[in-house]
Amino acid sequence: MADQLSRVFAALADPTRRDMVARLTEADHTVNDLAAPYDVSLQAVSKHLKVLEEAGLVTRTREAQRRPVHLEAEVFDLMTKWIERYRRQAEERYRRLDDVLRSMPDDAAPIPPGGEGAAT
Amino acid sequence: MADQLSRVFAALADPTRRDMVARLTEADHTVNDLAAPYDVSLQAVSKHLKVLEEAGLVTRTREAQRRPVHLEAEVFDLMTKWIERYRRQAEERYRRLDDVLRSMPDDAAPIPPGGEGAAT
Protein backbone atom coordinates (compact mmCIF):
# COMPACT_ATOMS: atom_id res chain seq x y z
CA MET A 1 0.00 0.00 0.00
CA ALA A 2 2.61 2.50 -1.08
CA ASP A 3 0.69 5.47 -2.38
CA GLN A 4 -0.93 8.06 -0.20
CA LEU A 5 -4.30 7.95 -1.88
CA SER A 6 -4.60 4.28 -0.98
CA ARG A 7 -3.61 5.01 2.58
CA VAL A 8 -6.17 7.77 2.88
CA PHE A 9 -8.99 5.63 1.54
CA ALA A 10 -7.93 2.74 3.75
CA ALA A 11 -7.75 4.99 6.78
CA LEU A 12 -11.30 6.20 6.24
CA ALA A 13 -12.64 2.70 5.61
CA ASP A 14 -12.91 2.24 9.39
CA PRO A 15 -15.96 3.73 11.17
CA THR A 16 -14.04 4.44 14.35
CA ARG A 17 -11.40 6.36 12.47
CA ARG A 18 -14.01 8.26 10.51
CA ASP A 19 -15.62 9.22 13.79
CA MET A 20 -12.30 10.41 15.13
CA VAL A 21 -11.78 12.53 12.06
CA ALA A 22 -15.26 13.93 12.45
CA ARG A 23 -14.57 14.91 16.03
CA LEU A 24 -11.25 16.39 15.11
CA THR A 25 -12.89 18.81 12.73
CA GLU A 26 -14.33 20.53 15.78
CA ALA A 27 -11.23 20.69 17.90
CA ASP A 28 -7.88 19.13 18.59
CA HIS A 29 -7.98 16.32 21.11
CA THR A 30 -5.56 14.38 23.24
CA VAL A 31 -5.37 10.63 22.81
CA ASN A 32 -7.22 9.84 26.02
CA ASP A 33 -9.79 12.38 25.03
CA LEU A 34 -10.27 10.77 21.66
CA ALA A 35 -10.38 7.30 23.12
CA ALA A 36 -13.10 8.05 25.65
CA PRO A 37 -16.20 7.26 23.57
CA TYR A 38 -14.93 3.96 22.23
CA ASP A 39 -15.01 0.66 23.95
CA VAL A 40 -11.46 -0.30 23.10
CA SER A 41 -8.10 -0.04 24.77
CA LEU A 42 -6.03 3.11 24.60
CA GLN A 43 -3.45 1.18 22.62
CA ALA A 44 -5.99 0.39 19.94
CA VAL A 45 -6.80 4.07 19.63
CA SER A 46 -3.11 4.82 19.43
CA LYS A 47 -2.89 2.44 16.51
CA HIS A 48 -5.80 4.09 14.77
CA LEU A 49 -4.05 7.40 15.16
CA LYS A 50 -0.92 5.98 13.65
CA VAL A 51 -2.91 4.91 10.61
CA LEU A 52 -4.46 8.34 10.30
CA GLU A 53 -1.06 9.94 10.70
CA GLU A 54 0.59 7.79 8.05
CA ALA A 55 -2.23 8.70 5.72
CA GLY A 56 -1.39 12.34 6.36
CA LEU A 57 -4.80 13.01 7.88
CA VAL A 58 -3.57 14.05 11.29
CA THR A 59 -0.41 15.26 12.97
CA ARG A 60 0.63 14.67 16.54
CA THR A 61 2.61 17.32 18.30
CA ARG A 62 4.04 17.44 21.77
CA GLU A 63 2.69 19.51 24.62
CA ALA A 64 4.02 18.53 28.01
CA GLN A 65 3.14 14.88 28.44
CA ARG A 66 0.17 15.20 26.19
CA ARG A 67 0.08 14.52 22.48
CA PRO A 68 -2.58 16.75 20.98
CA VAL A 69 -3.91 15.35 17.71
CA HIS A 70 -4.57 17.79 14.93
CA LEU A 71 -6.50 17.26 11.73
CA GLU A 72 -4.79 18.07 8.43
CA ALA A 73 -7.67 18.74 6.12
CA GLU A 74 -5.68 19.30 2.95
CA VAL A 75 -5.48 15.58 2.36
CA PHE A 76 -9.21 15.57 1.77
CA ASP A 77 -8.47 17.40 -1.44
CA LEU A 78 -6.52 14.44 -2.71
CA MET A 79 -9.59 12.27 -2.47
CA THR A 80 -11.96 14.90 -3.66
CA LYS A 81 -9.86 15.41 -6.76
CA TRP A 82 -9.79 11.74 -7.57
CA ILE A 83 -13.48 11.26 -6.94
CA GLU A 84 -14.59 14.34 -8.76
CA ARG A 85 -12.50 13.57 -11.78
CA TYR A 86 -14.09 10.21 -12.37
CA ARG A 87 -17.52 11.17 -11.23
CA ARG A 88 -17.56 13.95 -13.76
CA GLN A 89 -16.30 11.59 -16.44
CA ALA A 90 -18.94 9.03 -15.57
CA GLU A 91 -21.71 11.60 -15.65
CA GLU A 92 -20.44 12.88 -18.92
CA ARG A 93 -20.66 9.38 -20.29
CA TYR A 94 -24.22 8.91 -19.07
CA ARG A 95 -25.14 12.12 -20.76
CA ARG A 96 -23.70 10.77 -24.00
CA LEU A 97 -25.38 7.43 -23.55
CA ASP A 98 -28.58 9.24 -23.01
CA ASP A 99 -28.11 10.99 -26.31
CA VAL A 100 -27.49 7.69 -28.04
CA LEU A 101 -30.62 6.16 -26.60
CA ARG A 102 -32.64 9.18 -27.49
CA SER A 103 -31.39 9.04 -31.07
CA MET A 104 -32.30 5.38 -31.37
CA PRO A 105 -35.71 5.10 -32.95
CA ASP A 106 -36.75 1.48 -33.00
CA ASP A 107 -34.61 -0.80 -35.04
CA ALA A 108 -31.16 0.42 -34.23
CA ALA A 109 -28.18 -1.54 -35.43
CA PRO A 110 -27.83 -4.62 -33.19
CA ILE A 111 -24.18 -4.04 -32.44
CA PRO A 112 -21.88 -5.78 -34.91
CA PRO A 113 -20.29 -8.89 -33.39
CA GLY A 114 -16.62 -8.56 -32.64
CA GLY A 115 -16.61 -4.84 -33.11
CA GLU A 116 -16.62 -4.16 -29.41
CA GLY A 117 -13.51 -5.78 -28.06
CA ALA A 118 -10.55 -3.50 -27.85
CA ALA A 119 -12.01 -0.14 -27.10
CA THR A 120 -9.51 2.59 -27.49
CA MET B 1 -17.44 -3.88 7.94
CA ALA B 2 -21.18 -3.54 7.76
CA ASP B 3 -21.86 -0.06 6.47
CA GLN B 4 -21.66 0.87 2.84
CA LEU B 5 -19.47 3.91 3.34
CA SER B 6 -16.80 1.70 4.84
CA ARG B 7 -17.11 -0.74 2.00
CA VAL B 8 -16.78 2.00 -0.58
CA PHE B 9 -13.69 3.48 1.03
CA ALA B 10 -12.17 0.04 1.43
CA ALA B 11 -12.91 -0.83 -2.18
CA LEU B 12 -11.13 2.27 -3.40
CA ALA B 13 -8.15 1.73 -1.13
CA ASP B 14 -6.74 -0.65 -3.72
CA PRO B 15 -4.90 0.87 -6.71
CA THR B 16 -5.97 -1.90 -9.07
CA ARG B 17 -9.60 -1.40 -8.17
CA ARG B 18 -9.27 2.36 -8.53
CA ASP B 19 -7.80 1.81 -11.97
CA MET B 20 -10.70 -0.44 -12.89
CA VAL B 21 -13.15 2.20 -11.76
CA ALA B 22 -11.27 4.79 -13.76
CA ARG B 23 -11.49 2.68 -16.89
CA LEU B 24 -15.15 1.97 -16.28
CA THR B 25 -15.96 5.65 -16.35
CA GLU B 26 -15.13 5.54 -20.06
CA ALA B 27 -17.06 2.44 -21.01
CA ASP B 28 -18.46 -0.82 -19.74
CA HIS B 29 -16.03 -3.70 -19.94
CA THR B 30 -16.14 -7.46 -19.81
CA VAL B 31 -14.14 -9.20 -17.12
CA ASN B 32 -11.45 -10.42 -19.50
CA ASP B 33 -11.28 -6.98 -20.94
CA LEU B 34 -10.82 -5.46 -17.52
CA ALA B 35 -8.26 -8.03 -16.52
CA ALA B 36 -6.02 -7.56 -19.54
CA PRO B 37 -3.73 -4.79 -18.23
CA TYR B 38 -3.04 -6.42 -14.88
CA ASP B 39 -0.53 -9.10 -14.17
CA VAL B 40 -2.84 -11.26 -12.10
CA SER B 41 -5.14 -14.17 -12.74
CA LEU B 42 -8.64 -13.72 -14.05
CA GLN B 43 -9.94 -15.09 -10.77
CA ALA B 44 -8.21 -12.34 -8.87
CA VAL B 45 -9.88 -9.75 -11.06
CA SER B 46 -13.17 -11.49 -10.51
CA LYS B 47 -12.63 -11.09 -6.78
CA HIS B 48 -11.86 -7.40 -7.16
CA LEU B 49 -15.08 -6.99 -9.06
CA LYS B 50 -16.95 -8.70 -6.29
CA VAL B 51 -15.56 -6.18 -3.83
CA LEU B 52 -16.56 -3.30 -6.07
CA GLU B 53 -19.99 -4.82 -6.53
CA GLU B 54 -20.58 -5.29 -2.81
CA ALA B 55 -19.61 -1.68 -2.30
CA GLY B 56 -22.28 -0.75 -4.80
CA LEU B 57 -19.75 0.74 -7.18
CA VAL B 58 -20.46 -1.57 -10.09
CA THR B 59 -23.15 -3.90 -11.33
CA ARG B 60 -22.68 -7.02 -13.42
CA THR B 61 -25.33 -7.93 -15.91
CA ARG B 62 -25.61 -10.85 -18.26
CA GLU B 63 -25.13 -10.65 -22.01
CA ALA B 64 -24.72 -14.01 -23.67
CA GLN B 65 -21.74 -15.62 -22.00
CA ARG B 66 -20.23 -12.26 -21.18
CA ARG B 67 -20.71 -10.35 -17.96
CA PRO B 68 -20.39 -6.68 -18.81
CA VAL B 69 -19.37 -4.59 -15.82
CA HIS B 70 -21.05 -1.27 -15.37
CA LEU B 71 -20.09 1.60 -13.10
CA GLU B 72 -22.69 2.97 -10.71
CA ALA B 73 -21.54 6.49 -10.10
CA GLU B 74 -24.16 7.48 -7.56
CA VAL B 75 -22.18 5.86 -4.79
CA PHE B 76 -19.53 8.48 -5.28
CA ASP B 77 -21.99 10.94 -3.83
CA LEU B 78 -22.00 9.02 -0.59
CA MET B 79 -18.29 9.66 -0.18
CA THR B 80 -18.39 13.15 -1.49
CA LYS B 81 -21.06 14.02 1.03
CA TRP B 82 -19.07 12.65 3.92
CA ILE B 83 -15.84 14.26 2.83
CA GLU B 84 -17.32 17.62 2.01
CA ARG B 85 -19.21 17.81 5.25
CA TYR B 86 -16.12 17.44 7.38
CA ARG B 87 -13.82 19.30 5.06
CA ARG B 88 -16.11 22.27 5.26
CA GLN B 89 -16.30 21.98 9.02
CA ALA B 90 -12.53 21.80 9.27
CA GLU B 91 -12.04 24.79 7.05
CA GLU B 92 -14.60 26.70 9.03
CA ARG B 93 -12.64 25.96 12.12
CA TYR B 94 -9.41 27.15 10.58
CA ARG B 95 -11.09 30.33 9.52
CA ARG B 96 -12.23 30.91 13.09
CA LEU B 97 -8.80 30.13 14.43
CA ASP B 98 -7.39 32.54 11.96
CA ASP B 99 -9.76 35.22 13.19
CA VAL B 100 -8.73 34.56 16.74
CA LEU B 101 -5.10 34.92 15.93
CA ARG B 102 -5.70 38.04 13.91
CA SER B 103 -7.79 39.62 16.64
CA MET B 104 -5.17 39.00 19.27
CA PRO B 105 -3.01 42.08 19.37
CA ASP B 106 -1.44 41.73 22.76
CA ASP B 107 -3.93 41.34 25.50
CA ALA B 108 -6.99 39.95 23.83
CA ALA B 109 -9.48 37.86 25.74
CA PRO B 110 -8.83 34.13 25.45
CA ILE B 111 -12.16 33.55 23.71
CA PRO B 112 -13.89 30.43 24.98
CA PRO B 113 -14.14 27.81 22.29
CA GLY B 114 -17.62 26.95 21.13
CA GLY B 115 -19.13 30.28 21.86
CA GLU B 116 -18.05 31.57 18.50
CA GLY B 117 -19.13 29.65 15.55
CA ALA B 118 -22.47 30.20 14.10
CA ALA B 119 -23.22 29.03 10.73
CA THR B 120 -21.80 29.21 7.33
Add this chain to the structure above:
DNA sequence: TCGTTTGTCAACCATCGGGTTGACAACCAG
Protein backbone atom coordinates in the same frame (compact mmCIF):
# COMPACT_ATOMS: atom_id res chain seq x y z
C1' DT C 1 -23.12 -32.91 -30.06
C1' DC C 2 -18.60 -31.33 -28.97
C1' DG C 3 -15.30 -27.92 -28.13
C1' DT C 4 -14.11 -23.05 -26.99
C1' DT C 5 -14.74 -18.96 -24.71
C1' DT C 6 -15.99 -16.53 -20.57
C1' DG C 7 -16.31 -16.28 -15.99
C1' DT C 8 -17.28 -18.01 -11.14
C1' DC C 9 -16.63 -21.02 -7.11
C1' DA C 10 -13.76 -23.57 -3.80
C1' DA C 11 -9.69 -24.59 -1.40
C1' DC C 12 -5.50 -23.12 0.03
C1' DC C 13 -1.68 -19.89 1.47
C1' DA C 14 0.64 -15.65 3.12
C1' DT C 15 0.06 -11.19 4.65
C1' DC C 16 -2.42 -7.42 6.77
C1' DG C 17 -5.46 -5.18 10.24
C1' DG C 18 -7.62 -4.50 14.47
C1' DG C 19 -7.90 -6.12 18.87
C1' DT C 20 -5.70 -7.61 23.27
C1' DT C 21 -2.14 -7.47 27.36
C1' DG C 22 2.31 -6.23 29.39
C1' DA C 23 6.25 -3.33 29.69
C1' DC C 24 8.10 1.04 29.57
C1' DA C 25 9.22 5.95 28.36
C1' DA C 26 8.26 10.89 29.11
C1' DC C 27 6.66 14.30 31.79
C1' DC C 28 4.69 16.77 35.81
C1' DA C 29 3.50 17.05 40.99
C1' DG C 30 4.58 15.94 45.71
Add this chain to the structure above:
DNA sequence: CTGGTTGTCAACCCGATGGTTGACAAACGA
Protein backbone atom coordinates in the same frame (compact mmCIF):
# COMPACT_ATOMS: atom_id res chain seq x y z
C1' DC D 1 13.33 10.69 44.38
C1' DT D 2 8.67 8.80 44.14
C1' DG D 3 4.40 8.33 42.17
C1' DG D 4 0.63 9.30 38.91
C1' DT D 5 -0.71 10.51 34.22
C1' DT D 6 -0.26 10.03 29.34
C1' DG D 7 0.88 7.58 25.61
C1' DT D 8 3.80 4.29 22.70
C1' DC D 9 6.06 -0.12 21.58
C1' DA D 10 6.23 -5.19 21.28
C1' DA D 11 4.33 -9.60 21.09
C1' DC D 12 0.55 -12.21 20.24
C1' DC D 13 -4.29 -13.78 18.35
C1' DC D 14 -7.51 -14.18 14.85
C1' DG D 15 -10.43 -12.90 11.04
C1' DA D 16 -10.26 -10.55 6.50
C1' DT D 17 -7.94 -9.83 2.18
C1' DG D 18 -5.42 -10.68 -2.09
C1' DG D 19 -3.17 -13.90 -4.49
C1' DT D 20 -2.75 -18.69 -6.45
C1' DT D 21 -4.49 -23.21 -8.88
C1' DG D 22 -8.11 -26.53 -10.15
C1' DA D 23 -12.75 -27.63 -11.27
C1' DC D 24 -16.83 -26.41 -13.34
C1' DA D 25 -21.01 -23.89 -15.30
C1' DA D 26 -23.08 -21.22 -19.11
C1' DA D 27 -23.41 -19.85 -23.56
C1' DC D 28 -22.11 -19.63 -28.25
C1' DG D 29 -19.91 -21.78 -32.82
C1' DA D 30 -18.68 -25.73 -35.47
